[in-house]
Amino acid sequence: MKHFGKNVFADAKPADGSRRGRESVHVAARLRIVGAxxxxxxxxxxxxxGxxxxxxxxxxxxxxxxxxxLAGIGWVSGRVAWQTxxxxxxxxxxxxxxxxxxxxxxGGK
Incomplete structure (x- = not known):
């Protein structure tokens, strides 16, 4: 598995051609620690x-x-890059x- 590292947010390419590369959302999801x-x-x-x-x-x-x-995507694996x-x-x-x-x-709104 490839680990993107802590600069993933700054380095992420925009999916829709926008400059930011991040989309603001307000959705519920489930998160689990691997093995839990x-x-x-x-x-x-x-x-x-990313x-x-x-x-x-x-x-x-x-x-x-x-x-x-994630709704519409399914279970996605990753790592905690930061927390506060x-x-x-x-x-x-x-x-x-x-x-x-x-x-x-x-679609859910």
């Missing part, structure tokens, strides 16, 4: 091809291997198409 039996509910606040930022109810260890279930005050940055192991999540969010 249960998942926690989280709120995804932005997503890019990672996401989520709000979560409890801390996760830095560099922990995780999986997050109830938020976590996740670097995906493989790029996703964030437009799928944005389209799912738009």
């Amino acid at each position: 039996a249960s998942a926690m509910k989280v709120g995804i606040r932005n997503v890019s091809a 990672g996401l930022m989520a709000e979560l109810p409890r801390a996760i260890a830095p560099d922990a291997a995780i999986e997050v279930e 005050a109830g938020r976590v940055g996740v670097a995906f192991d493989q790029e996703i198409d964030p437009v799928q999540l944005v389209a799912e969010e738009a």
Whole structure:
């Protein structure tokens, strides 16, 4: 598996041609630590091809291997890139198409 590292957010290419490379979203998801039996509910606040930022109810260890279930995409593996005050940055192991999540969010409204 490829690990994107801590610069994943700055280095991510825009999926829709925009300059930022990140899409602001407000969607619920499930996140689990690899090997854990249960998942926690989280709120995804932005997503890019290489990672996401989520709000979560409890801390996760830095560099922990995780999986997050994204609507329209499914379970995606990654690692905790950073964490602060109830938020976590996740670097995906493989790029996703964030437009799928944005389209799912738009369809659910």
